[in-house]
Every structure is written in structure tokens, then in C-alpha cells.
Amino acid sequence: MRVRSIAASWVGGMLLLVTTLAMAQQWQDATARKAGQGDGPFQRLILQQATVVGGSASAPVDVVIENNRIVGVTRVQPKPSDRVIDARGLYVVPGLIDSHVRIIDAGYEALPPDYALKLLLAHGVTTIASMQNFDKVDWALRMQQQSAANTIVAPRIQVWSDVSGESPEEIRASIRSAHQRGVFGIGEGGVYKDDVEGMRAALDEARKLKMRSHWHMYGGTAAQFNALDAARAGLGGMAHWYCLPEALLEGRASPQYPESKGPRDTRLRFAQAGRLWKQVAPPHSALWNQVMNEFLARDFTFEPTFSVYEAHRDYMGVSRADWHEAYLHPVLEKTFIPGKTGRFSHLYDWTSTDEVEWRNNYRLWMTFINEYKNRGGRVVAGSDPGFMWVNFGFGLIRNLEMLQEAGFTIQQALDAATIKSAEHLGMQSQIGSIEVGKLADLAILERDPREDLKAFYATGTLQLQPDGTTRRTGGVKYTIKDGVIYDAKALLADVANMVRDAREAQRGVQ
Numbered sequence: 001m002r003v004r005s006i007a008a009s010w011v012g013g014m015l016l017l018v019t020t021l022a023m024a025q026q027w028q029d030a031t032a033r034k035a036g037q038g039d040g041p042f043q044r045l046i047l048q049q050a051t052v053v054g055g056s057a058s059a060p061v062d063v064v065i066e067n068n069r070i071v072g073v074t075r076v077q078p079k080p081s082d083r084v085i086d087a088r089g090l091y092v093v094p095g096l097i098d099s100h101v102r103i104i105d106a107g108y109e110a111l112p113p114d115y116a117l118k119l120l121l122a123h124g125v126t127t128i129a130s131m132q133n134f135d136k137v138d139w140a141l142r143m144q145q146q147s148a149a150n151t152i153v154a155p156r157i158q159v160w161s162d163v164s165g166e167s168p169e170e171i172r173a174s175i176r177s178a179h180q181r182g183v184f185g186i187g188e189g190g191v192y193k194d195d196v197e198g199m200r201a202a203l204d205e206a207r208k209l210k211m212r213s214h215w216h217m218y219g220g221t222a223a224q225f226n227a228l229d230a231a232r233a234g235l236g237g238m239a240h241w242y243c244l245p246e247a248l249l250e251g252r253a254s255p256q257y258p259e260s261k262g263p264r265d266t267r268l269r270f271a272q273a274g275r276l277w278k279q280v281a282p283p284h285s286a287l288w289n290q291v292m293n294e295f296l297a298r299d300f301t302f303e304p305t306f307s308v309y310e311a312h313r314d315y316m317g318v319s320r321a322d323w324h325e326a327y328l329h330p331v332l333e334k335t336f337i338p339g340k341t342g343r344f345s346h347l348y349d350w351t352s353t354d355e356v357e358w359r360n361n362y363r364l365w366m367t368f369i370n371e372y373k374n375r376g377g378r379v380v381a382g383s384d385p386g387f388m389w390v391n392f393g394f395g396l397i398r399n400l401e402m403l404q405e406a407g408f409t410i411q412q413a414l415d416a417a418t419i420k421s422a423e424h425l426g427m428q429s430q431i432g433s434i435e436v437g438k439l440a441d442l443a444i445l446e447r448d449p450r451e452d453l454k455a456f457y458a459t460g461t462l463q464l465q466p467d468g469t470t471r472r473t474g475g476v477k478y479t480i481k482d483g484v485i486y487d488a489k490a491l492l493a494d495v496a497n498m499v500r501d502a503r504e505a506q507r508g509v510q
């Protein structure tokens with residue numbers, strides 16, 4: 001019996017290995033940088049007379065790049081061997097960083113492998129923190145290496161992993177193993193099986209290994225171990241909002257909700273979540289200040305992922321956003337449509353009252369995040385695409401718009417997706433601003449994002465023309481990653497073709 005089960009598991013393991021290798025090959029082929037995809041790096045590349053956004057220069061300057069480094073933000077005389085881009089009238093922004101992506105996930109394995117990566121690059125995203133499930137870490141690490149070598153069309157990738165194991169010892173071992181393999185931090189999943197002891201062990205092990213931790217906490221343990229408890233135990237930052245309001249409750253550990261009918265399903269959970277922030281200590285009250293100041297003292301990072309919950313406050317608007325028509329892949333769309341089958345497709349029976357509650361909820365949550373930034377706290381932008389109508393690239397830009405709604409200036413919103421995120425990823429000496437010595441990761445736009453963050457959207461926005469007609473303008477023109485120039489519009493055309501082909505195939509099947 002035992003021998004048979006070992007043999008069976010060996011065969012199973014080999015099958016898994018063969019499938020994984022075949023899929024890895026498929027990913028390699030689809031994402032590989034082919035002729036005409038990305039140009040460079042160059043011995044010397046000059047972005048001539050560019051308007052640099054966020055820098056100290058007020059007049060247009062030349063951004064000089066050698067190989068993959070910025071070597072000058074100045075004026076130079078080009079040599080015949082230089083590659084020169086005439087950047088007059090163009091706006092250059094540090095490449096954006098999305099601190100919350102999963103390049104491979106169970107929900108969207110059927111997406112073409114290059115779909116997400118191209119959408120991200122096309123929105124000027126040059127670095128992503130990939131929050132991987134433990135079993136997908138090696139895969140993500142391989143892509144990280146390939147991206148670093150510029151052999152695939154992809155942003156720079158930094159791999160964070162969740163942990164695995166049932167006991168504190170197993171959890172510690174999984175973190176040691178992740179660390180050994182080159183994982184940067186313990187992210188997203190963390191330990192979520194309502195296991196406070198496991199969470200404490202994970203944070204302790206991460207501390208010993210000097211690994212960063214940035215978690216998606218789970219509500220099940222919020223009464224015993226809220227976000228502030230986790231910060232005290234060593235958690236460096238958090239995505240979303242779970243377990244944060246619980247740190248702000250006055251006189252009790254758990255929020256209260258009206259009597260609910262039926263089982264506690266995802267729909268009900270999110271309807272209740274919209275009624276969460278109104279129960280916590282009001283903005284600028286003693287407890288609210290005290291909790292905020294302790295997070296500040298601990299140099300804690302908040303990554304609110306505002307846009308991933310937006311459908312809760314405006315389902316029709318979010319589910320009919322402009323960009324779905326050309327860029328929403330049917331594989332994703334299928335998981336978004338409300339119903340009992342999808343993972344987070346709980347927006348059925350969603351009422352006007354639910355939306356109003358969520359709008360009010362956002363106001364209080366945004367007030368906290370905005371004030372945290374005002375007091376010098378680190379707030380970073382992450383989009384968590386692939387859920388609740390949030391798509392790759394678009395979701396990060398929508399996050400910037402929502403940070404602006406929270407009270408950030410446009411420059412502060414851009415900082416959240418550049419220098420602040422770079423600090424969060426421990427890469428501030430390499431990326432996050434346009435400075436001599438940093439890597440050449442840049443986004444180049446035709447419209448000034450300081451006037452309108454929507455300038456980043458691939459779909460642009462309608463602009464009135466001199467002849468009285470309106471036309472869509474905007475979007476990133478070039479994304480430069482590691483000194484390699486990508487034509488953002490060409491990447492978008494590839495994505496639009498993938499989406500069109502998939503829809504046609506779907507119609508053919510029906």
C-alpha cells in the first residue's frame with residue numbers, strides 16, 4: 001500500500017514536472033523578445049529636449065542614457081553614433097512601479113502569457129512586485145532573471161512569496177527556502193489560516209533573515225491580531241485594508257453588523273466591509289491619531305489598492321469602463337461577471353445602498369491614508385489586477401486617480417508609484433526617479449500627466465480639437481526599461497489583437 005502510494009505520487013510528481021516544463025516553454029516562447037520588439041539598449045541614447053516630470057529642471061533637458069543607466073540630465077551635443085529621440089513636447093516620467101501584481105495566478109493561467117506583461121509596459125510600468133503563491137515562486141524567479149537579461153518583453157520583476165506550512169516550524173522552513181531561492185519578501189498571502197501563532201513565527205523568521213514582509217491580512221483573526229498587532233510583531237507593510245479598521249475600534253475588538261440572513265458568503269462579506277469604517281474612531285480623534293502615529297513610528301507601508309474595490313461603489317461605471325471594449329480578455333471577463341462560480345464575482349444582488357455605504361467607507365479610509373502621507377508616512381501604489389474588473393496597467397493608473405481623490409496632489413500620486421514604491425522594494429538607489437546613476441526606466445508621454453493622470457491610459461481621453469471635433473488622445477508613447485525602448489502603442493496593438501482573436505474563437509465555438 002505504502003509502496004503503491006509512493007509510486008503513485010512519484011508518477012504524479014513527474015507529470016506535474018512535465019506539465020510545468022511544457023508550460024514554462026510556452027511562456028518563454030510567448031514572452032520572448034523578438035526582432036522589432038524593443039530597441040536597444042544603446043551605447044548612448046539621448047532624449048533630446050524632454051520635459052522631465054518630477055525633477056528639478058524647469059526647462060526641457062536632454063536625458064542621456066548609456067546602456068541601461070542614466071548618465072546625464074543636461075544638454076549635450078549628439079555624436080553621429082548616438083541614438084537620438086526628439087523629445088520636444090514630450091513628457092518623461094520615471095517608469096511606474098506596481099507593487100501588487102501576480103504574473104501567474106490560478107485564475108488566469110489561460111490568459112496569453114504576454115497579455116499582462118504588455119499591458120503593464122504599455123502603461124509605463126517598468127517594475128512590478130509579483131506576489132506569488134509559494135508553488136509559483138520558481139517560475140516567477142525565472143521570469144525575473146529573463147526580464148533582467150531583457151530576453152523577454154516584461155517589466156523588471158521582484159518576487160515576493162507567501163509562505164507554506166501547517167505548523168510554525170514548517171512555516172519558518174518555507175521562509176528559509178524562499179529566501180535561499182532569491183525571494184525578496186514575504187508578501188500577500190502571508191499566513192492566513194486564522195493562525196496567529198503561525199503569523200508571529202513567520203514575522204520572526206523574516207526578521208531573522210532580514211526579509212521584508214508586506215501582507216494581505218485576513219479578517220478571520222482581526223479580533224486577536226489586527227494590523228497594528230502585526231506591525232508590533234514585525235510586519236513591514238500591508239496591502240488592502242483588512243484588519244486595519246479593527247485597530248481603530250473604540251472599546252471593542254470586532255465590528256458589528258446588522259443581523260444577516262443566510263450564510264456568510266463573499267457577497268455578504270464585502271457588503272459588510274462597506275459598513276466597516278463608519279464604526280471606527282473618527283478622523284483626528286485621539287485613538288485615530290495614536291494608531292496612525294504608531295504606524296508612522298514603525299515606518300509602516302500602506303498600499304491601499306483602492307481601485308480593486310471600486311466596483312463596490314460604482315458597479316456600472318467600473319464594469320463598463322472605456323478600456324474593456326478593446327483590451328479586456330474574455331478569460332478575465334468570465335471571472336469578473338457576477339455569479340456563484342468566480343473567485344471574487346460576488347457583485348450580484350448589489351444594491352444602491354451597498355454602493356452608498358462603500359462611497360462613505362472610501363471617504364473615511366481615504367482620509368486615513370491621505371493623512372498618513374501628510375504626516376510623512378509611506379503610501380505606495382499597487383493595483384492587484386485580475387480581480388473585480390481591474391485590468392493590468394489600467395488598474396495602476398486608476399489607483400493614481402484614486403490617490404488624487406483621497407487628497408494627494410498629482411505629484412504625490414506619481415511619487416506613490418515611483419520613488420515611494422522604490423523605497424518599499426528596497427530599490428530606491430536604482431529606480432524611482434530620473435537621476436544620474438539610476439537605471440534607465442522611463443515612460444514618455446505626449447500629454448502632461450501633471451495636468452491629467454488620465455494621460456497614461458492606453459485609451460486616452462476625448463480632447464476637443466481646433467476644428468470642433470473630439471478625438472481620443474493620450475497614452476504612453478514609449479516605455480524605456482533598462483535602456484530598451486518599447487513602442488507602447490505597438491504593445492497595445494498586440495494586446496488588442498489577442499483580445500479580438502480570443503473573442504472570435506469564442507464566437508466560433510458557440
Ligand SMILES: [Zn+2]
Nearest residue numbers: 188216239240
Ligand atoms: Zn491581496
